[in-house]
Amino acid sequence: MMHFQTMGPADQSSNNHDEIEGNVSGELYEVEDTEAPVLNNNVATLKLAFNTVLKEPPVPKSxxxxxxxxxxxxxxxxxxxxxxxxxxxxxxxxxxxxxxxxxxxxxxxxxxxxxxxxxxxxxxxxxxxxxxxxxxxxxxxxxxxxxxxxxxxxxxxxxxxxxxxxxxxxxxxxxxxxxxxxxxxxxxxxxxxxxxxxxxRSVKDKYFKESLRKIPPSPQFIFQKDPLSSAIEKQGGVSKCFWPVRPPTQNKPAAQAGPNQTNNAQKAPAQDAYDPSGLLITMPRPFLPVPAQGNYNFVPTA
Incomplete structure (x- = not known):
């Protein structure tokens, strides 16, 4: 007579080599991720910045x-x-x-x-x-x-x-x-x-001169711009109100002489107060502007 031995759960687990006990860590048996890495599309691309610099104004804005x-x-x-x-x-x-x-x-x-x-x-x-x-x-x-x-x-x-x-x-x-x-x-x-x-001094009519004198200066113009333009326009324009400008008289060198041959050449001042019209240089002294508050010591010249 053949005898069959009944095996308990513990014996079955020891003989079944393909099964994994429940208390064994799964770290060694994790499936390796083989998917391709995802690229980050938010990375900024390198670009060259182009720009131009404007010329600085000769006088900055106040x-x-x-x-x-x-x-x-x-x-x-x-x-x-x-x-x-x-x-x-x-x-x-x-x-x-x-x-x-x-x-x-x-x-x-x-x-x-x-x-x-x-x-x-x-x-x-x-x-x-x-x-x-x-x-x-x-x-x-x-x-x-x-x-x-x-x-x-x-x-x-x-x-x-x-x-x-x-x-x-x-x-x-x-x-x-x-x-x-x-x-x-x-x-x-x-x-x-x-x-x-x-x-x-170049205004023809003395009454119009006094009316212009009443126009005060502005922070930008020696006479307020709009009142001055309106007053001149009512009088018929600049040519009607002012005497024509006389060009300054200068001793010009001869045609065959070079530009450095004359002794009357005007030199520009050292501090940017150059008067291109030569007004202060060619104007007779009695007609120079007289200071309103200072003492004008005029000595006639020969």
């Missing part, structure tokens, strides 16, 4: 806030524009020597053809000394501020603000700064008035 401030202190677009004076303030900053116009040597006085420029030179000399005093005042204010901070036991933002206000706003620094601005704006108003008077 900030609107600065234009508004200058219009206010210079009183442009106002009938009071010519009332910005400098004479009284200038006396405070002129001194001998150096800080006034340089005196012409006695031997050279007969040859000083443009002594009226001494008025402008005196103004720059006064502004120079005012700026020097302003710098000295700033140094003194900072020294006082530092000394005060060292000796103040309880320094607060409020006390610091009050001290700065005392030194820089209520002290001499603010006065000197206003004096410098008064000198600069006053001299500029004087120069603008001289330029306007020089133009108005």
């Amino acid at each position: 900030l609107p806030a600065h234009v508004d401030l200058l219009t206010a202190v210079q009183h442009f677009d106002s009938e009071n524009w010519s009332s910005v004076r400098y004479s009284e303030v200038q006396k405070l900053y002129c001194s001998q020597p150096a800080f006034t116009e340089l005196e012409t040597n006695d031997e050279l006085k007969p040859f000083d053809k443009f002594s009226n420029l001494s008025v402008l030179e005196r103004g720059f000399a006064a502004i120079t000394q005012a700026l020097i005093k302003q710098g000295e005042t700033v140094e003194s204010c900072f020294d006082s501020l530092v000394t005060w901070a060292r000796t103040t036991p309880k320094l607060t933002p409020e006390s610091l603000q009050d001290k700065i206000k005392e030194l820089f706003i209520e002290g001499p620094f603010q006065k000197i700064s206003n004096d410098v601005l008064q000198l600069a704006c006053g001299h500029r108003a004087d120069l603008i008035q001289q330029r306007r008077d020089s133009i108005l």
Whole structure:
């Protein structure tokens, strides 16, 4: 008689070599991913950037806030524009020597053809000394501020603000700064008035000249653009209102002579104040613009 032995679950598992026990980790039996990698389409491509640079303007554009401030202190677009004076303030900053116009040597006085420029030179000399005093005042204010901070036991933002206000706003620094601005704006108003008077000398009718004189300058034009254009148009145009411009008389060299043979060649100034019409060079001295606020020391020439 044949006997059959019954096998339990444990025996079946040990004999079945193809089966994997449930507690065995599957890390060694993971199926390797054989799919192709996906390309990232968001990667930026390399491109050459092309650009051109515009030429810088000869005079940069002003900030609107600065234009508004200058219009206010210079009183442009106002009938009071010519009332910005400098004479009284200038006396405070002129001194001998150096800080006034340089005196012409006695031997050279007969040859000083443009002594009226001494008025402008005196103004720059006064502004120079005012700026020097302003710098000295700033140094003194900072020294006082530092000394005060060292000796103040309880320094607060409020006390610091009050001290700065005392030194820089209520002290001499603010006065000197206003004096410098008064000198600069006053001299500029004087120069603008001289330029306007020089133009108005060519107006034919004296009543029309006075009407043009009432047109104030603007921040951009020596006469407000629209009122001036309207006034000239009502009078029939520029040719009806102004005398024709006379070309300056110059001694021209002979045809066979080279351009460097003449001794009357005009030289351009060193600081871009070149007058292409030769007006200031060829104009007789009695007709040079007279400063409105300075002293014009006219000495007739032979």
